[in-house]
Amino acid sequence: MLALLNTALIGLALDTGLIAGLLISRLLEAPTTVSVVDLGPLVVAAGALTALVAFVVNLRRARSEDVLKAATDFLEKACEKLAPTDGSNIPCNNRRAWLSSARLILTAEELASGITEESHQLIYRETKEYWRTRLHELIFPSIEGLPSSFYAERPEHMISWSGRARDPLSEKSLAFLYRFIRWPDDAVDRLKNEP
Numbered sequence: 001m002l003a004l005l006n007t008a009l010i011g012l013a014l015d016t017g018l019i020a021g022l023l024i025s026r027l028l029e030a031p032t033t034v035s036v037v038d039l040g041p042l043v044v045a046a047g048a049l050t051a052l053v054a055f056v057v058n059l060r061r062a063r064s065e066d067v068l069k070a071a072t073d074f075l076e077k078a079c080e081k082l083a084p085t086d087g088s089n090i091p092c093n094n095r096r097a098w099l100s101s102a103r104l105i106l107t108a109e110e111l112a113s114g115i116t117e118e119s120h121q122l123i124y125r126e127t128k129e130y131w132r133t134r135l136h137e138l139i140f141p142s143i144e145g146l147p148s149s150f151y152a153e154r155p156e157h158m159i160s161w162s163g164r165a166r167d168p169l170s171e172k173s174l175a176f177l178y179r180f181i182r183w184p185d186d187a188v189d190r191l192k193n194e195p
Contacts, residue, residue, distance in 0.1 A: 009052050016045040064117040068124055071115070074108035075131040082138050089141040093150050095167040101135075102173040105180055129187075136181040 019042045026033070081101040082091040092098075112124050139146070151169045 006056065009049070009056055012045065012049045012052055016042070016049050019045050060116055064115050064120045067111050067114045068117075068120040071108040071111040071124055072127045072131075074104045074111065075128060078102075078104035078108070079131050079134050079138065082135065084138075090146065090150070091138040091141070093166075093169060095169055095173075098169045098173040098177065102170075102176040102180075105176070132181055135177065139177065139181055 023038060023042055026038070078101040081097045081104065084090055085092055108128075112121075112128075115121050115124055151174065
């Protein structure tokens with residue numbers, strides 16, 4: 001639909017230019033024959049062009065806002081997936097929860113690449129930083145981190161396990177989430193220069 005609107009916008013802009021060109025050439029050839037009535041088509045075309053431009057800009061902004069909302073919702077859901085269910089400060093150690101959390105963050109990042117408005121991109125970056133911190137607090141409930149038994153009942157279960165043992169956490173989801181919670185190399189700490 002946006003492509004169709006852009007095409008209509010280009011056509012209307014060309015039509016407005018053509019009308020203005022014809023009016024200017026008439027003014028140059030015979031200025032006394034031009035009346036106020038001749039400006040009518042130009043005014044109508046310019047008004048329609050302005051309205052269509054405003055509509056397209058508002059549509060792009062609304063779509064960007066929709067993508068922003070969806071992306072931030074996915075970040076929140078990713079954190080909720082790992083939230084403790086037993087009242088402790090230890091995250092859920094369910095394999096599916098960790099896989100789901102990683103996938104939700106990937107989905108949020110894919111969606112965020114479609115955010116077109118600069119203000120929405122800024123909001124997404126700051127919201128992402130908030131959820132990154134919340135996930136860090138979950139994954140590192142203490143300075144020592146989580147015990148090795150959290151990831152699998154026994155270390156060898158990370159390689160192979162039977163149906164009797166608790167499913168170990170997925171290495172891919174662990175690696176992804178641990179990379180996600182790290183402070184980004186390109187991030188600028190705004191507190192750096194504060195006294």
